[in-house]
Amino acid sequence: MNAKPVSPKQEVWSIEAALEWATEDLRKRYIEQPRLDAEVLLAHALHTTRIQLILEAHRILEPSELARFRACVLRRRTREPVAYICGEKEFYGRSFQVDARVLVPRPETEILVDTVLRRIGSSSLSLCGLDLCTGSGCIAITLAREWPTTVLYAVDISPSALEVAHENKLRLGAHNVVLLEGDLFKPVEGYPPFDLIVANPPYIAQKDLVDLMPDVRLFEPYLALEAGEEGLDKLQQIIVESPRFLREGGFIAVEVGRGQAECVKDWMESVRLQEIEITYDYTRVERIVSAMRH
Structure with a gap:
């Protein structure tokens, strides 16, 4: 027999x-996955x-x-994301620290990592890669852990986002990640061309912001x-400028929004x-557009 939901004021439950109780409480507030959220939050509260x-x-x-x-x-x-409440989010089998300074890592961004690993291949490679708009560092750190002999430069314009990325770098032992503050390619002007450029930049159009989920x-x-x-400003800048920073034979992969892939391909x-x-x-x-420079 299932236990009956109880009031949070009840002392014994x-x-x-x-x-x-939590599932019903969240369902009444139109939370999309109330039972899952309740389980994740209770596991977090109980450290289990x-x-x-x-x-x-x-x-x-x-x-x-x-x-x-x-x-x-x-x-x-209040619709605060579960990941912010728990202070962490799993990405590619690893737990990343997250809070309101960075985006919550999404499952679709794991496909970006998959695409890079599939198209470049061996973990024994010694490459030099660049991750633009790194945020929590989940892409750069994941690639760095998958390729221990590769150096990944991770760039973000937000100092507070880089603080989170730094914590994740230490947390996950990604000593081959170098964090740089600045807008897109500016911090790596004058660097030798990279073997890899990867980016999950902002891609929401101004007019679409009001339609985003409250979370x-x-x-x-x-x-x-x-x-x-149109949500394309950063993507266009990255693609147009990328040949200057990508060596011959190098690879680039970017995450894009709905309906943006053909424009990025062009x-x-x-x-x-x-x-x-x-x-x-x-x-x-x-979701992902990738290419080689020959």
Whole structure:
């Protein structure tokens, strides 16, 4: 028999009862995945795993545990992202620190990493790569861990975002990542050409900001989202300038928004990048555009 949902003011309640209360509370507020969010938040509050919640479903929670969980649920009611409440987000099998200084890493960005690994190949390569708009550092750090002998330069215009990236670099032992502050290619002017350029830049059009989910619109950093009237400003700058910073035989891959891939492909062709490939995400949106410089 399932435990009945209870009021958070009730002093004695089990793990399952707490989950049912939180699930119903979040559902009433039109949260998309109320049960999943409730489980993740309770696991965070108890410093345990979601599997352990199932195994201990009938355990009675301590008052301090209840208080922590209720505080998490109250924050989620406001549509604050679960990743910000928990202070971390898994990306490519690793846990990254995240907060309101950086975007929450998305599953579709893992496809960007997959594309780079698939098209470049061996982990024994000693390359020099550049990650633009690094944010939390999830792309650069993931590639650095997959390729231990490669050096990755990670650039962001936001000093506060770089603070988060630095914490993740230390947290995940990515000693082959170099963090640089500045706008796109400016910090690497005069550097030798790179073997790899990768970027997940801002690509939301100004007019579309109001239509974003409240979780994104109200909490994630505007600087990392908006990119001009059509959302293409940063993507165009990256593609047009990339040949100056990419060696012959080098590879570039960028994440793009819905409906932007063909435009990015045209820019790549205009600067004579070749072997252009468009990769779809899990919802069949053209999400990654990649190419070689010959």
